[in-house]
Every structure is written in structure tokens, then in C-alpha cells.
Amino acid sequence: MSNFREIRACIAYAYGNRFINEQEFVLLYDAYKSTNPDFPYWNYERFDLDEKTNDECKAEFRFDRKDIYKLAEQLQLPDEITTYNGLVVASVPALCMYLKRFAYPCRYGDLVCHFARPVPELSIITNHMMDLIYGRWHHLLTRYNHDLLSPPKLLQYANVIQQAGAALDNCWGFVDGTVRPVCRPNENQRVIYNGHKRVHSIKFQAVALPNGLVGNLFGPIEGRRHDSFMLAASGFLQDLQRFSNCPVTGRPLCVYGDPAYPIRAHLQRPYKGAVLTPAQQDFNTSMSTVRSSVEWIFGDIVNYFKFLDFKKNLKIGLSAVGKMYVTCALMQNARSILYGSVTSEYFGLDPPSLEEYFI
Numbered sequence: 001m002s003n004f005r006e007i008r009a010c011i012a013y014a015y016g017n018r019f020i021n022e023q024e025f026v027l028l029y030d031a032y033k034s035t036n037p038d039f040p041y042w043n044y045e046r047f048d049l050d051e052k053t054n055d056e057c058k059a060e061f062r063f064d065r066k067d068i069y070k071l072a073e074q075l076q077l078p079d080e081i082t083t084y085n086g087l088v089v090a091s092v093p094a095l096c097m098y099l100k101r102f103a104y105p106c107r108y109g110d111l112v113c114h115f116a117r118p119v120p121e122l123s124i125i126t127n128h129m130m131d132l133i134y135g136r137w138h139h140l141l142t143r144y145n146h147d148l149l150s151p152p153k154l155l156q157y158a159n160v161i162q163q164a165g166a167a168l169d170n171c172w173g174f175v176d177g178t179v180r181p182v183c184r185p186n187e188n189q190r191v192i193y194n195g196h197k198r199v200h201s202i203k204f205q206a207v208a209l210p211n212g213l214v215g216n217l218f219g220p221i222e223g224r225r226h227d228s229f230m231l232a233a234s235g236f237l238q239d240l241q242r243f244s245n246c247p248v249t250g251r252p253l254c255v256y257g258d259p260a261y262p263i264r265a266h267l268q269r270p271y272k273g274a275v276l277t278p279a280q281q282d283f284n285t286s287m288s289t290v291r292s293s294v295e296w297i298f299g300d301i302v303n304y305f306k307f308l309d310f311k312k313n314l315k316i317g318l319s320a321v322g323k324m325y326v327t328c329a330l331m332q333n334a335r336s337i338l339y340g341s342v343t344s345e346y347f348g349l350d351p352p353s354l355e356e357y358f359i
Helices: 004-016 022-031 054-061 065-074 091-103 108-115 119-137 151-163 227-234 236-243 278-291 293-304 321-339 342-347
Strands: 080-082 088-090 171-181 199-208 214-222 254-256
Touching: 004 022, 054 065, 054 091, 065 091, 065 321, 080 091, 080 119, 088 091, 091 108, 091 119, 091 321, 108 119, 119 321, 151 171, 171 227, 171 278, 171 293, 199 227, 199 293, 199 321, 214 227, 214 321, 227 236, 278 293, 293 321, 293 342
Parallel strands: 171 254
Antiparallel strands: 080 088, 171 199, 199 214
């Protein structure tokens, strides 16, 4: 498909060869003028990852150079990717475009000099890569992951959490909701307005594991919803009742949440009330200390993929904001596997390998 620059070149050629008169030339040339800036992408060299140093790759893409190749292989990306409009691009440069876009708030025009492609192509490739990653791997987060959350592994998680000072000996993870601010929409503003944070937002429910990974992620839902509503809508409690039990004794293995959640056999929360006994206070203190890991994981996602924290570019109805967060959470899980995390160091538990995770 021809772009505006090629069409205008053809119009100039037709005028130069007297196929059209001056009036027709002015009308046609003005009609095919792009409203977007015309960046001279043809003046730049094509992207070559091998020319980048490890420090450049870590700063621009959040992964070392060799790990980008490894990540592309584990994501099972084809050698060449074909977008909906027939645009063909190699998988590694396409993955780098995606990582560069979300590593830090930037415009597509800022990527032209890096990848020597026009803005429309950069947009199409980046969104296609996001759709590809989400379509193939979202189940690792959005559904109950039986490999990562198998009963033997849940027992292992519970043991390291107890060794870190938790009062519960059967708690294997921490559940919490996160509010992600977005640009104020033109319509249905009240639907996504979060009165507690006083911001227009979408919300996610995440389960943090002691190995530094997000074990389960539900969302997005409207920012006005309560955490208890997310819990009911996600069906996660029903999954816990079915799959989160000790394989030897049948004892329920639980996750721990904040006071907004109800108390169930598979879901515990702090003691509430103005007057607590010393034992209850000690319980709350010990669990609060280890529960802070869920906030570390939320922070890592937006710290390493800062585009998610730039709400002016997160426009509901124009961009797949929820899909952005899910795929970036997957990429952060990959980072935690490759380079470790504060959470895994705190609990002394290493995450699985990339080969074991992306299956």
C-alpha cells in the first residue's frame, strides 16, 4: 500500500510530464498531505541488535542482548512476523520495538531514528507484537497456572514465607488490588473513577509469589470497583478451593490479603478492630512485614516498564490499556527469572527458568 510520500511523488511526476495541469497538481498535492510529521526515516540505518552493547540493551529494552534472543525463542516467535496489512518484519527487531515502546514514555516519532521505519509501521508492529504475546501467553497470568501453582510448589512457597517470619504456616502468596491511573475519558467518566485514589483508573487483582513472580492476574475492571468485587468476579477463590490444598493432609493452603477481603479457609486477612490482644497485634505485624512483597512486585512492573505510569497516553477506547499491563507483567516475570528480584532475594527462593515458565 502506497504512503502519502510516494503518492505525492507520483503527483509531482505527473505534473512534470504534463499529465495534469497546475490547478490539478495543487489540489491533488494538498489533498494527499499527511497531518502527521514526516520523519526522514530513510536517512537512518536499519536496526541491528548486534550493534548494541549490553548496557544500551539493558537501558533501552530492559534485557541484555543475549537475553533478548533467548526471550524471543522462549516466546516461540516465528522468524518473520506478518501484520494484518501484509507488513513483514523479523521477530527480534519487532520484539525490540515493543520493549522500547514500553520501557519509558515515548512517542513513536522518537523510535524512528532507532528502527528506521515510519511512524505508522512502528505503531502497527508494536501493537501486533503485543497482541501476539498476549494471545499466546496471557493464560500464564489470567488463568490458574497449574505448573507454577501446583500443590508441591505451594507447600514450598508456604515454607519460605513462614521462615521469613510469617505467623501462618500455610500461606503461600499474597493477593491485592492495584489501581492504574488512565487518561480521563470523554464518556462514562464515573464508571472508571476511583473515589479512594481520586483518579480515573482501571484495576487489577494480582497474586504475588515469594519467588518474585506474579502468579495470577485478573483484570482490567472499572476503577470504581472494590477489591472484594474483583475477588468474586475473578473466580480465584473457587480455584483455591479446588486446587490449593496440601497433597498429603488435605489441609487448605491460603493466600493473605488486606482487611478489604473476607475471611475464608483459603483466604486470610489481618485482625480488625480498635482493641486487639497482644497475640493479634503480633500476628498482624508479622504478616504485614512479609506481605509488603506484593507492593514490591507492583512497583517493579511500572518501574521497569514506565510507559504504564504515564496516564496521559493510556486512553481507554483508543489503546488496549489492559492488554498493555498484562503483557508488561509477563515481561517483568521474565526479567525476574533472568535477573532476580528484591522479593526472591528477601525470601531466598529462586524462580523457575524461562524454559520452565513459558510452557
